Amino acid sequence: MTPNRPALSALLVLGALLAVLGTAGQAQAVGYRYWSFWDRDAAGGTWVYATQGPSTARPSDGDVQGFRFSVSEDSKHSAKPRGESGFAAICAKTPAREGAKRVALVLDFGTADDAPDGSTPPDPSPRTACARVGEDATTADALAAVAKPLRYDTNALLCAIAGYPRTGCGEAVSDGAGSGDRSTASPDTASPAPRRASEPGDGEPGGGGPSVGLVAGIAAVAVLGAAAILRARRRRG
Known part of the structure; x- marks a missing residue:
């Protein structure tokens, strides 16, 4: 017939x-290794994913902001900075000064599972620092005051804080059986997401399906x- x-x-x-x-569907089972950027909600004391990048965000005196290095699909699944330290504790030894503001920073270098091959997080627990900067300073300015060397790519994506990691920048990471099995899919490719310096954008891999x-x-x-x-x-x- x-x-x-x-x-x-x-x-x-x-x-x-x-x-x-x-x-x-297979392509979307991919994460990115990058520094995510967070604001501490003063009212609830919880971390909220930043809506701006560090180069445009202008914190106020008394704000607490955090950075976390990890592998994640998108902002919904990104790991938050660890630790409970607030502004009073972090900036206790940094007195206020006229014409300046103080910004408390929490820098979480992540875990060994999320570290690039051959690398180890410089600190197993988060670092804290109090940046005293000009009243009009951005978060990037505050970060540069206390956590050099910083490294950026040609698209102004924040790649490294305090020199970590030494190489790579927002690279795609294949989905392995466990965190330790993740392998770099394109080590020289910056994450297309960090339009806000560290967030995989809507519609990128991990953004929610076909x-x-x-x-x-x-x-x-x-x-x-x-x-x-x-x-x-x-x-x-």
Whole structure:
């Protein structure tokens, strides 16, 4: 029996789209190794993912901000800085000064599981520092005052704090069986996310599944294929 050409074509296209969907799903099972940037909520004492990058954020006197080095898919799953220290404890030995502000910083270098191959976090626990900077200073200015050397890439992505890590910058990391099995997928490629200096953006790998357009296209082809098969059966009947 000669196969119905429209039905066969629709099914072949459907199969191809499903294969693309499967590949997209695999591609999204990827994380990024980078420094994430956080604000301490003064009211609740919890960490909130920063809505600006350190080069544009301008903290006020008394603010607490944190950085955490880790591997994560996106901002929703990013590891928060560890530690409970507040502004009073961190800046206790740094007196206020007219014309300046004090910003408390928590620098969490992460765990050995998230470290690049051949590297070890310089400190197993977070460091704290009180930066006294000008009233108009950004978080990047505060960071430069207490945590040099800093390293940035050509897109102004923050790559290293206090010299850690020595190499790499927001690289994609393949999803292994465990944290220690992660391997670098593209070591010289900066994360496309850190539009805010450290956040994988919406729509990037790890952003939440296939696009609506792709799913809708697959559904439409499936409907057309089913209709073609039904018409072919009616003709034969």
